[in-house]
Amino acid sequence: MVAQMKIGILAVQGDFDAHAAVIARLGAEPVLVRVPADLAGVEGIILPGGESTTQLHFLKEEGLKDALEKFAARGGAFFGTCAGAILLAREVRNPAQESLGFADLVVARNAYGRQLSSHVRFGPCKLKAEPLEMVFIRAPIIEQQGSGVEVLAEAEGHPVLVRQGRVLVATFHPELTGDTTVHEYFLKLVRNGDRTAL
Amino acid sequence: MSFMQDNQWRVKVGLAEMLKGGVIMDVTNAEQARIAEQAGACAVMALERVPADIRKEGGVARMAAPKIIREIMATVSIPVMAKVRIGHFAEAQVLQALEVDFIDESEVLTPADDANHVWKHDFRVPFVCGARNLGEALRRIAEGAAMIRTKGEAGSGNIVEAVRHMRTIISQMRTLTTRRSDELVHDSKELGAPLELVRWVAENGKLPVPNFSAGGIATPADAALVMQLGAETVFVGSGVFKSSDPAVRARAIVKATTHFNDPKVVLEASEELGEAMKGLDIRQLDEKELLQTRGW
Numbered sequence: 079m080v081a082q083m084k085i086g087i088l089a090v091q092g093d094f095d096a097h098a099a100v101i102a103r104l105g106a107e108p109v110l111v112r113v114p115a116d117l118a119g120v121e122g123i124i125l126p127g128g129e130s131t132t133q134l135h136f137l138k139e140e141g142l143k144d145a146l147e148k149f150a151a152r153g154g155a156f157f158g159t160c161a162g163a164i165l166l167a168r169e170v171r172n173p174a175q176e177s178l179g180f181a182d183l184v185v186a187r188n189a190y191g192r193q194l195s196s197h198v199r200f201g202p203c204k205l206k207a208e209p210l211e212m213v214f215i216r217a218p219i220i221e222q223q224g225s226g227v228e229v230l231a232e233a234e235g236h237p238v239l240v241r242q243g244r245v246l247v248a249t250f251h252p253e254l255t256g257d258t259t260v261h262e263y264f265l266k267l268v269r270n271g272d273r274t275a276l
Numbered sequence: 277m278s279f280m281q282d283n284q285w286r287v288k289v290g291l292a293e294m295l296k297g298g299v300i301m302d303v304t305n306a307e308q309a310r311i312a313e314q315a316g317a318c319a320v321m322a323l324e325r326v327p328a329d330i331r332k333e334g335g336v337a338r339m340a341a342p343k344i345i346r347e348i349m350a351t352v353s354i355p356v357m358a359k360v361r362i363g364h365f366a367e368a369q370v371l372q373a374l375e376v377d378f379i380d381e382s383e384v385l386t387p388a389d390d391a392n393h394v395w396k397h398d399f400r401v402p403f404v405c406g407a408r409n410l411g412e413a414l415r416r417i418a419e420g421a422a423m424i425r426t427k428g429e430a431g432s433g434n435i436v437e438a439v440r441h442m443r444t445i446i447s448q449m450r451t452l453t454t455r456r457s458d459e460l461v462h463d464s465k466e467l468g469a470p471l472e473l474v475r476w477v478a479e480n481g482k483l484p485v486p487n488f489s490a491g492g493i494a495t496p497a498d499a500a501l502v503m504q505l506g507a508e509t510v511f512v513g514s515g516v517f518k519s520s521d522p523a524v525r526a527r528a529i530v531k532a533t534t535h536f537n538d539p540k541v542v543l544e545a546s547e548e549l550g551e552a553m554k555g556l557d558i559r560q561l562d563e564k565e566l567l568q569t570r571g572w
Binding site for chain 1: 287291313316349353354400401534535
């Protein structure tokens, strides 16, 4: 039997369990990451939804930020959803806060408004022929993207799913739907790196 | 149940999912909210007085003043929750108009209805409700609660009731997973909860919404205890701002909640803390002083 691919899921706060369930369903091994040592043997990392301010505390104070930077420098693959998108962006607004900067994006937090603006929609996505279900919860908006960023899905005139090399970013929550398309694509990205086609 | 497929329901439970593994802190003004956010709280709960003061000062405890809630919403970027009295759907309408992110229909405030809770499906804002046992939790979910928290005994600084309620709910769920379909009808009757939800729990071994812990958490070890017993997030009420060192204690409880399975980190978080809130022996309280018995 082939050894299972290990996918780390940042588990300091947020909906990491929902991601872990999808990863397990797709036949890879989810590894909850709370300290740098948890990254051993991990081939790709998911930054889940949750509160980015809370998650940032743990990244900065417990050595995880350095560990993730090293992982990125080694060419590791990342997938951020919602708060994860905020952590991966180059610049964060509303309000400004620190971020990892692995994706050439400018992201505004809570840009649709408060919880009353949270919603579910179906929209076109380059990863599949049929419309993709997207769950937005107090979601951020990608206001600008660099030229190296490929837009995989848009909604209301803003990119909502983008890829830059080995970094995949969604402002919505594919982990809260029964559709595993986006996670499957991330596993492909982990396996094939920059060469991954659609 | 049919409502579980509704998109409105899914985004309500979705926000509750996002709060997992974190700490939700009671705050009474914008300054406390700022301290909570800086300490790493994943949400704040706006209320007029913390439970320990409600207990001490008595009188009718109501929804917080909109002005204070607005100030808190303007100060922090994390979700803002606020409490309404049990059954007071007009207070809830006001909070929805104010656009808070979550409403807590709470036994900590003085109940407005001695038989009925709010019909929460009528609202677009998600609700959290307290529960002491599985029947109570499932009745609240049937009414539309998107998150359950064990009640514990708010404002007591004593973890014993939170432990009792979490253990009760978890063990009642475990029992349901061993029951036959015909027995579940009987269980539904005994629990006073809809059969469909009882069957859902029997099949899945957990609640259909996140299950958080509240009521008496005062130390990092308290947080680690309830997390290990099965809580998915903790609410800290009086525990932070009734201690001698709110900012440091808040940070320590946040740390212990994330690393609940790592005693070394819980130890680290527990060191150099000042005095915890004094706390009450629940057995010394009169039945009528208990907050947890409010709710039907």
